[in-house]
Amino acid sequence: MRKPLLGALLAVLLLGAGAAPAMATSHDAGAPTKTARTAAPAQAKVQAVDFAGTVALSNCSGSVVRTPSSQPSDPALVLSNGHCLESGMPTAGQVIVDRASTRTFSLLNSSGTGVATLRASKIAYATMTDTDVSLYQLTSTYAQIQSAYGISALELNATRPVQGTAIKVVSGYWKRIYSCDIDGFAYQLKEGSWTWKDSVRYTSACNTIGGTSGSPVIDNTTGKVVAVNNTGNEDGARCTVNNPCEVDENGTVTVRQGINYAQETYGIVPCVGTGSKVDLTRTGCTLPRP
Numbered sequence: 708m709r710k711p712l713l714g715a716l717l718a719v720l721l722l723g724a725g726a727a728p729a730m731a732t733s734h735d736a737g738a739p740t741k742t743a744r745t746a747a748p749a750q751a752k753v754q755a756v757d758f759a760g761t762v763a764l765s766n767c768s769g770s771v772v773r774t775p776s777s778q779p780s781d782p783a784l785v786l787s788n789g790h791c792l793e794s795g796m797p798t799a800g801q802v803i804v805d806r807a808s809t810r811t812f813s814l815l816n817s818s819g820t821g822v823a824t825l826r827a828s829k830i831a832y833a834t835m836t837d838t839d840v841s842l843y844q845l846t847s848t849y850a851q852i853q854s855a856y857g858i859s860a861l862e863l864n865a866t867r868p869v870q871g872t873a874i875k876v877v878s879g880y881w882k883r884i885y886s887c888d889i890d891g892f893a894y895q896l897k898e899g900s901w902t903w904k905d906s907v908r909y910t911s912a913c914n915t916i917g918g919t920s921g922s923p924v925i926d927n928t929t930g931k932v933v934a935v936n937n938t939g940n941e942d943g944a945r946c947t948v949n950n951p952c953e954v955d956e957n958g959t960v961t962v963r964q965g966i967n968y969a970q971e972t973y974g975i976v977p978c979v980g981t982g983s984k985v986d987l988t989r990t991g992c993t994l995p996r997p
Contacts, residue, residue: 708790708898708938708949709767709920709967753873754930758819760861761879761923762812767791768880769812770923771825771845771852772932772972773860774979779850781983783860785812785827785843786972787921788937789835796835799900802997803833804985808843814856819882822856832978832985835901836995838970839937841921844983861923864931865976868907873927876909876936876969880918887912896968898938898951907934907969908953915939915967924969932972939967 762769762785769787790796793810797803808830813821826846833841849860868874868889876885887910896906907924909915915922915936924934943964944950951968953961977991987996 709915709917709936753927756875756925757817758815758877759817759858761815761877763879764791764812767920768878768922771860772863773849774863774976775865780848783845783847783849783852784983786935787841788839788935789833789841790839791921792833792841797833800836802995803830804997806830815879834995837904839903840935840970842985862931863972863976864933865973867971867973868933875925875927876913876915876922877925878919878922885913885915893953894956895954896951897946897954899948903970905971907971909967913967934969934971936969940964
């Protein structure tokens with residue numbers, strides 16, 4: 708898990724720029740002839756990714772998020788990890804829905820300065836089964852946060868992320884942004900007694916540390932949240948706590964020391980209805996049920 712660990716602050720000071728990303732290869736499409744003119748390929752517009760809308764928890768990171776259909780008058784939601792709950796980590800198979808909470812979150816602006824304290828009314832949803840996610844419902848609406856602080860919620864992408872996507876992992880806890888690509892996906896990711904499905908695997912440049920748990924993983928092109936950062940293999944151990952292993956469809960286990968992971972968030976979108984209500988019976992919702 709990427710909760711604060713002993714020595715994490717020292718790690719921040721020592722990590723520096725982190726590992727260099729893998730070099731990309733290019734393919735020569737051939738030079739244009741003298742009589743033919745080739746147009747430069749269209750470049751996707753890259754969104755500016757900063758700290759606006761992220762939050763710092765007492766032990767983790769998070770973000771204020773909305774679905775594509777959320778309304779300004781809806782209570783705002785904060786996304787983090789299931790293992791970041793104030794009550795402790797859910798057991799394998801446990802699903803928490805609509806549990807009262809008064810947890811507070813420090814809302815950050817674009818430069819990473821805390822501008823407000825937001826308060827939860829409840830844990831709308833949390834689990835560490837199949838995924839590692841928590842959704843807190845706040846006492847403030849999206850419109851109230853926008854009006855008071857000029858900060859918009861981050862939008863959850865409604866489709867599955869793709870390999871090779873350039874991403875940023877934005878930690879409100881450390882006020883640090885990691886840049887890398889989606890290297891691929893783990894069919895199953897096992898850590899201790901927990902198993903997560905279809906997890907995002909980063910390239911090595913996203914060398915996240917304790918305290919980055921719950922950070923939004925943002926697509927550089929769309930500016931939307933595609934995953935939530937949650938763990939990494941620290942010591943090269945096999946399938947133990949803080950040392951997740953990948954298991955493929957045939958049961959083959961792969962250990963990737965120093966590589967970090969996130970859980971996809973597109974599956975949350977169909978489960979959130981009117982008034983930010985998490986309804987696990989909605990059409991298309993496949994989140995685990997109690």
